[in-house]
Amino acid sequence: MTWISKITTAFGILLLADACYSAYEHSVLQTHRAASLSSLAASHNAPSSSLPIDITIETIVATFIVCLGIVLGTSNLRPIQWRVWAGKIEREGEAGFLNNNGEVEKDYVGNPFRLLESRPGFVDIRKQRKEFAEWVKNK
Amino acid sequence: MPTERELQISPIVPESVMHNTKTLSNLQTLTASIFGAAAGILGLESYSGFLFYLIFTIITTVLFYTIRVAPTSLKAGHGFFDTSRYFRTQYEFWTGGLFNGLAGYILTWTLFYGLVRA
Numbered sequence: 001m002t003w004i005s006k007i008t009t010a011f012g013i014l015l016l017a018d019a020c021y022s023a024y025e026h027s028v029l030q031t032h033r034a035a036s037l038s039s040l041a042a043s044h045n046a047p048s049s050s051l052p053i054d055i056t057i058e059t060i061v062a063t064f065i066v067c068l069g070i071v072l073g074t075s076n077l078r079p080i081q082w083r084v085w086a087g088k089i090e091r092e093g094e095a096g097f098l099n100n101n102g103e104v105e106k107d108y109v110g111n112p113f114r115l116l117e118s119r120p121g122f123v124d125i126r127k128q129r130k131e132f133a134e135w136v137k138n139k
Numbered sequence: 140m141p142t143e144r145e146l147q148i149s150p151i152v153p154e155s156v157m158h159n160t161k162t163l164s165n166l167q168t169l170t171a172s173i174f175g176a177a178a179g180i181l182g183l184e185s186y187s188g189f190l191f192y193l194i195f196t197i198i199t200t201v202l203f204y205t206i207r208v209a210p211t212s213l214k215a216g217h218g219f220f221d222t223s224r225y226f227r228t229q230y231e232f233w234t235g236g237l238f239n240g241l242a243g244y245i246l247t248w249t250l251f252y253g254l255v256r257a
Contacts, residue, residue, distance in 0.1 A: 016176060023180045023255045056181060063177040063195065067170050071202045074162050077225040078155035084215075084224065085152045107154060 002073060002100050009069030015062035022055045075099050086112065151227070159225050163203065164236050170199050171240020172247045179251025192244050196237055204232075 078097070079085045088096050089111055097108045116122065141151075174195045178188050204222070212224045226232040 016173070016180070020176070020180050020251065020255060023182070027256050051182060059177050059180050063174060066173050067195070067199055067202060070166060070170055070173075071199065071206050074166055074203070074207060077159045077162065077207055078152070079224050080151050080155045080159065080227065081224070082150040082152055085155060107158070109154070 005069050005073030007069075008072060009066055012062050012064075012066030012069050015058060016066060019055050019059040019062055022058070023051055026051060026055065073100065075105075155225075156227065160231075160235075163226075163232070164239050166203060167196060167199065167236045168240045168243055171196065171244040174240075175244040175247030176251045178244070178248045179253075180255055182252065182256065183248075188248060192241065193237070196240065200233060200236075208232075 076099075079088060089109075094104045094108065094110075097105050099105045111117070117124075171192070174192055178191050181191075183191055204220075208222055208225055212221065213219070215224060217224055220229065222229055222232045
């Protein structure tokens with residue numbers, strides 16, 4: 001969960017809690033009013049005299065905000081076609097598979113052929129030489 | 140469904156499929172509980188409650204599409220509603236998880252209805 005998704009979700013839940021308490025207060029007010037008015041007549045138990053419009057709007061807006069916050073907090077999807085996935089690993093390495101906290105995801109496999117590529121007969125010596133030269137240069 | 144031959148030519152990574160479907164279904168279950176709270180607060184009854192759930196789940200899926208699937212998918216050149224980069228079939232993406240969160244929705248719906256209606 002990134003920080004923006006946490007903020008959005010928290011704000012949405014705050015709004016929802018406020019709407020919930022307002023609706024509760026409204027319903028308590030209704031029953032209290034009905035009880036004090038019709039203490040003689042039979043209980044005309046109509047529980048849902050409709051909610052004030054601003055509580056309704058607040059609920060719906062809060063739902064949207066919470067939904068948006070949770071969707072923003074989902075992790076990145078991974079490509080399912082093998083060539084796209086392997087190409088992504090080749091090009092971006094670990095940096096393409098970070099989860100929301102910035103760490104590499106736990107089930108990141110890496111190059112699926114790395115065991116094959118490190119066999120002595122298949123070593124790419126020129127690439128390794130170039131990498132070593134760059135490492136020395138950057139030191 | 141792709142044939143065996145098509146799967147041999149362009150194979151599919153199973154752990155990616157699992158990760159994507161798990162993400163989507165977690166999202167739908169979690170948001171369904173929140174929608175249940177909203178439905179309880181609004182005091183919705185039988186048919187309108189289920190309709191509320193259906194509409195908001197579809198909205199959630201559309202939102203998920205625009206935020207998680209569309210940016211990279213459109214950049215890679217897929218069509219406008221094509222989810223084949225991350226999900227096996229479009230049918231599975233849009234309608235597969237539709238009744239995923241129904242249990243959690245009904246749970247929080249009845250809970251909040253009872254709490255708020257005193």
